[in-house]
Amino acid sequence: MLKVGFEKPEKCYQCGRCTSGCTVAKVLKDYRPNRMVGFVRHGMGKKAINESLWYCARCLKCVEYCPQKVAPADVVLSLQHQAVSGGAPFPEAYRAMVEKISETGLAFQQMEVTDRDFETWSRGSAGLPPVPVGGRAARIAKIVSMIEKGEL
Ligand code: SF4
């Protein structure tokens, strides 16, 4: 299994704290980071590979909660890598987000917000400077290329 960060599944003792704090587990009962770590720990990572892997929000709360410094979020990331390396389709939403970042440097469209008095604000009307967009495509393409070559 590719090591992507600080994951140490062998240190997991299945206390479940990662799952109790997990943003996604709160709404999806089948999403259990402790179970994924458990499968990896026992050499059964393939059992953890399914489409729910892609629901991880990368909020890193599981990393904060884990008393053993297992870094379940990195275990999930590594499983995602393993899934794609094994031929699983890369989710379209991810692909669209990466394309958006490479084009503009932003993950999402800039949006107006509504305050509690139901007044709508844009950055301009709130007196904020525009967010610089573009100009990062070359740097991001280089990072993507390094990821594809396993250099990151
Ligand atoms: S919090 Fe850490 S030790 Fe506890 S189950 Fe999750 S990964 Fe394992």
Ligand code: SF4
């Ligand atoms: S990073 Fe992923 S697995 Fe960890 S708490 Fe957030 S959603 Fe859950």
